[in-house]
Structure formats: C-alpha cells, structure tokens
Amino acid sequence: MNVGKTLFAQVMEYVPWKTFGRIIDRHGGDAGVRTLDCADLFRVMAFSQLTWRESLRDIESCLSANQGKLFHMGLNGVPARSTLSDALNQRDWRIYHELAMRLIRRARDLYAKEPTGLGFDATIYALDSTTIDLCLSLFNWAPFRSTKAAVKMHTLLDLRGAIPAFIHISDGRMGDVNILDILPVEAGAFYVMDRGYLDFGRLFKLHQTGAFFVTRAKRGMNAQRMYSTKTNRSTGVICDQAIRLNGFYVSKDYPEHLRRIRFKDPESGKTLMFLTNNTTLPPLTIAALYKSRWQVELFFKWIKQHLRIKRFLGTTENAVKTQIWCAVSTYVLIAIVKKELHLNASLYTLLQILSVSVFEKTLISCALQPDTAGISADEQTYPKTSCCGKKGCPLYNSGRII
Incomplete structure (x- = not known):
C-alpha cells in the first residue's frame, strides 16, 4: 500500500466501490447531481463519524482547515453546509442501507470462525431494539408519545464478532414483537430475545x-x-x-x-x-x-457513545436514516479493517487513533497498532533496529517490511 496516502484514504480502500457504484446506478442516486454525489456524501459522513463532528458547520470548518488534503480523501473540495444538507435530504437512504448490508456480509464472513465460548458451533443471534429520542416538533414523521418523537433500531446481532446481521429502523411506536414478522430466519441458528x-x-x-x-x-x-x-x-x-x-x-x-x-x-x-x-x-x-443476550445491550451502548447517532444533521426521515446507515457502515468498516489487518486493538482504540490521525500519511497497519502509532512512516517501513533504509542493506534488498 502506498504510504503517501492518508489514513482516511486507506480506510476507504476497504469500501467495495464498484459494488457501491452499481447500487447507486440501480437507485438512480446520482441522476441530476452536480456536486456532492452519493459516494462523496458517504466519504463526508464517514469522516464525520471517525472524527466526531456533530454539526454541518463543524464538518465544513474542519474540512476547510485541511483543504489541501481533501484531494487525498477523494473529495474535490469543501462542501457547503447547504449542499451537505440538501444531499442528506435528497440522496436515497436505501443506497446506504444496501452498502451497509454488503459490508455486513463481508464482515460476517471474516468473523465466521470466531469462537462463541459456549461449546458449540451454531450461529447465535441476540435480538433487541434501542430507542433514540427526538424532538416531536422537528421530527413529526417519527411519533412515539404525545410529546415526544423517537426512532427505533431493531437489531439482530451476530455474537461472532458483534456484527449486526439485520437492522430495521422504525418510528418509536412500532412494537418490538412485530419485528419477528420481517426477521430473516436461518435454520439451525439460535435466536435469543x-x-x-x-x-x-x-x-x-x-x-x-x-x-x-x-x-x-x-x-x-x-x-x-x-x-x-x-x-x-x-x-x-x-x-x-x-x-x-x-x-x-x-x-x-x-x-x-x-x-x-x-x-x-x-x-x-x-x-x-x-x-x-x-x-x-x-x-x-x-x-x-x-x-x-447482554452483548446486544453493550452494542447499543457502544454505538451511542462512539458513533454520531444521537444528534442528527437533518430533520427529515431520509436524512436521519442516511446518517444511521452511514454510522453502521463506518462501524462495520472498522471491524473489517481490524480483521483484515489482524489487529489486536479493540474497536474503541482503533476509532480513538483514527479520530486524531485521519490526515496522517502513515501505513494503516502500523498506525492502528497502539505501540507504533507515534512512529513515522519511514521508521515503520524500515526500523532502525533491523534495517538502515539504504539499498546496500541486506534487509532492504530482501524486501523486509515490518
């Protein structure tokens, strides 16, 4: 991998862009779009999740401060707040839902051999829902109570790797038991609820x-x-x-x-x-x-603490669902990176490192190791204790890279 790429660009390489492009074409997501297409919107939303941006102004200011590095992120320029707001309202949320499900399938394949710790190999799912409270005057499409709005995330969590296998987003009035009518059922699997x-x-x-x-x-x-x-x-x-x-x-x-x-x-x-x-x-x-089953409760607690799904950048149903599905995609994407690179650090640690170093030009496999996070790219490629970095060194000639 080219060490000249930023960490954000290296993380984005794990997104199946060709598949994402076919999803966009199937929904006509970029029809008539002149600025900030569906792919760029996902990059901006993933950036906001990784760096903990909480408002449109926050995103715009942070990107403007690093304008010279946006090309390496895959962006042509800084999107204005109004452009980003329009994109959240107009880009079909189903596009990001399908992307998230594609990433989930890949992550579940990677974590398929993870032990469950229960002594048998059957797939185990934990089913539950969490409620995200909203303001009724702003989110009147999501009624919950007489004075409150809310959305529910009905989640089926695969306990191998804590990967959500199924997510349904509804308004707050939908009863939990009703999700059993649309739940995908796998023969031989265990459903704990x-x-x-x-x-x-x-x-x-x-x-x-x-x-x-x-x-x-x-x-x-x-x-x-x-x-x-x-x-x-x-x-x-x-x-x-x-x-x-x-x-x-x-x-x-x-x-x-x-x-x-x-x-x-x-x-x-x-x-x-x-x-x-x-x-x-x-x-x-x-x-x-x-x-x-308690693992699904820990999953809800984790994503509410470490992903931006409690404060929304738009008030329409499309904007809310787009932000949630982009958050889920980001979570699963980091889980894929962790497994692909055989990292021992927790997802929390990986997100903490990325939150302060997305613009750093460092090998991702080295940057996401807590003990090498502060070492430069040259030292990570050719450590002084093992190679001097010169062409005459036998370790250099052998192509050894730590």
Whole structure:
C-alpha cells in the first residue's frame, strides 16, 4: 500500500466501490447531481463519524482547515453546509442501507470462525431494539408519545464478532414483537430475545423454519407440565420440564411442547424461567445462551457513545436514516479493517487513533497498532533496529517490511 496516502484514504480502500457504484446506478442516486454525489456524501459522513463532528458547520470548518488534503480523501473540495444538507435530504437512504448490508456480509464472513465460548458451533443471534429520542416538533414523521418523537433500531446481532446481521429502523411506536414478522430466519441458528418478543404464534413460525429460540417466560403463564428431567440443583438449575400451553387460543398458536427451565442465578440470587424449543442442549447452556443476550445491550451502548447517532444533521426521515446507515457502515468498516489487518486493538482504540490521525500519511497497519502509532512512516517501513533504509542493506534488498 502506498504510504503517501492518508489514513482516511486507506480506510476507504476497504469500501467495495464498484459494488457501491452499481447500487447507486440501480437507485438512480446520482441522476441530476452536480456536486456532492452519493459516494462523496458517504466519504463526508464517514469522516464525520471517525472524527466526531456533530454539526454541518463543524464538518465544513474542519474540512476547510485541511483543504489541501481533501484531494487525498477523494473529495474535490469543501462542501457547503447547504449542499451537505440538501444531499442528506435528497440522496436515497436505501443506497446506504444496501452498502451497509454488503459490508455486513463481508464482515460476517471474516468473523465466521470466531469462537462463541459456549461449546458449540451454531450461529447465535441476540435480538433487541434501542430507542433514540427526538424532538416531536422537528421530527413529526417519527411519533412515539404525545410529546415526544423517537426512532427505533431493531437489531439482530451476530455474537461472532458483534456484527449486526439485520437492522430495521422504525418510528418509536412500532412494537418490538412485530419485528419477528420481517426477521430473516436461518435454520439451525439460535435466536435469543427477552420477554418483549414472547408471542407464541410468531415463535411457532420461527420453530417451523428449523431455528431455535431462547426467551423468558412471563408471570402467570398458563401451562401444564408433561414430564421432568432430572437436574442437579447445586448448579442452579431448579427444574427442566417439557410443558404444554393451556388455553384455547394460545394452544392453537403453539400446538407443540415447549421446554421450560427454571434457573437460580448464583450471582444475583434471582430465579429466572427460560422457554426454548431446543430439547438437546444442557440447561446450563440454555442459561448461558440467554446471558449472552447482554452483548446486544453493550452494542447499543457502544454505538451511542462512539458513533454520531444521537444528534442528527437533518430533520427529515431520509436524512436521519442516511446518517444511521452511514454510522453502521463506518462501524462495520472498522471491524473489517481490524480483521483484515489482524489487529489486536479493540474497536474503541482503533476509532480513538483514527479520530486524531485521519490526515496522517502513515501505513494503516502500523498506525492502528497502539505501540507504533507515534512512529513515522519511514521508521515503520524500515526500523532502525533491523534495517538502515539504504539499498546496500541486506534487509532492504530482501524486501523486509515490518
């Protein structure tokens, strides 16, 4: 890779630009566009995410201060605030949704062999949603309550690498359980969710596709025990039962047996009751599966803290969704860079380094290593301890690059 490129340009090389161009053409995204096309808008939004810009004026000022370096970013000039605002409102958000899904597929392939830590190789998904509060007078297209607006991010998180496999953005009034109607289901995979998704009719459809679910039972659930499996109560498992749902309608919604596990958490002392359609895994593994659901909560907390999705650069639905999908694309892009370059640093560390060095002309593989972040490009290419950098040096002639 050319060390003369800025770090931002090197990160952008991991974007599948040819595929992105076909997506743009399919939606006619650049039809009639004279300045700041769809690709340039993504570069600007990715820049704002990586450098923590929080307003249109902030983006314009920062780019103006580094105007001589914009060519190396792939930009022809500094976009005016009005131009950027118009682009957010007019460029179809579905373009950036498709780009994000393309990056997600690539990231999931890279992280496919990551261990789950649960002792089996099945794919495990955690399903949940997070609410982003908005002002009702400005975002009246996203009603939530009588005095508040909001958007919801319904997220299906692949626990291998914490990569979101599916995201649906809705207004705040959409119930969590409704996402099960449009959720892509993979046979043999485990879907871990909380009690908000307990709808037996929808869960039975998921069961019929060959997938497994793990959730918690609600209080007062009307069910009849069919038989029990012997358990060791010293492990915290109180009972492991096969049950049949009572009630005329609910028994028609889920006509087959369910597995009910009552477990006492040794850490909190709380007694939890799990429901699943898997009959083979040990009860402690089912409890560990549900505990792993917390990773989706950590994912929401992480992106709200480290990506710009709580303050929006536009008030229209298109602008909000464009900014969210560009944020998701940036998150997944950094995860791809981390895996492709075999970096040990966390995503948080990588974002911190990039936030202050996007204009540096340094090898990305060296710059994103915390112990070499302050070393110049020449020293990273030919360290003094191993090569003098002269053509007569045998290490130079051998082409060794650290």
